[in-house]
Amino acid sequence: MPLPPLPESAIVLRAEAADWRTAVREAGAALTASGASLPGYSDEMIRMIEEHGPYVVIAPGLALAHARPGPDVVADGLSVITLATPVNFGHPHNDPVRVVLGLAMKSADVHLASIAAIANIFNDSEAIDALAKARTADEVLDIMGVAE
């Protein structure tokens, strides 16, 4: 099952983010850089967390930032941000966050197959640590199982 497109332009390593909002904005900016979303999608992702809490921190050190399909989504896409300094999202168990994934989906229908591909990567408990330590985009693509 295919991962949402993850071009190199959607990978940012050792980003500086003082707080979780900035970290989510980085993930949104990377989705915009790769052509997957309009800049407004960052606000959508932030609003989901403001409204529902830090549930997007789905595993120790990993946040899956996303919002609903909507007009700010141009194409399916994934972004990977690693943080120079881990930030807290306020999650009771999984803080601090070292890696933020940004996810944009055109429709909820195709979503599950792509989500299954993401689950496949991170069911390997070492994947988050490996991503956090990655030094090049190639390493990230390798961990994410994206063929070049």
Place this chain on the structure above:
Amino acid sequence: MKIVAICGAGIGTSGILKVNTERALHKLGLEADVVAADVASVAEVARDAQIILTSAEFVGAIGKTFSDVIVIENYFDTQELTLKLEAALG
């Protein structure tokens, strides 16, 4: 048996819960209809569900229910999922 995975958008995190719940059930030799839904539709979608899976943030929003509500901490830890499902179903 029906199991509902809840998150804010009904996609993304609940999708990961759905996928990994199906894997955990398979390990346990059990079958269930696993549905991903957003928290706004939980009352309707989960009306006939035996189990609701979610993260701690949504427990309050789920409200009154006859379903077992299971809180998952690490969505990628299939062992946590398997143990909690086994406890609820066994």
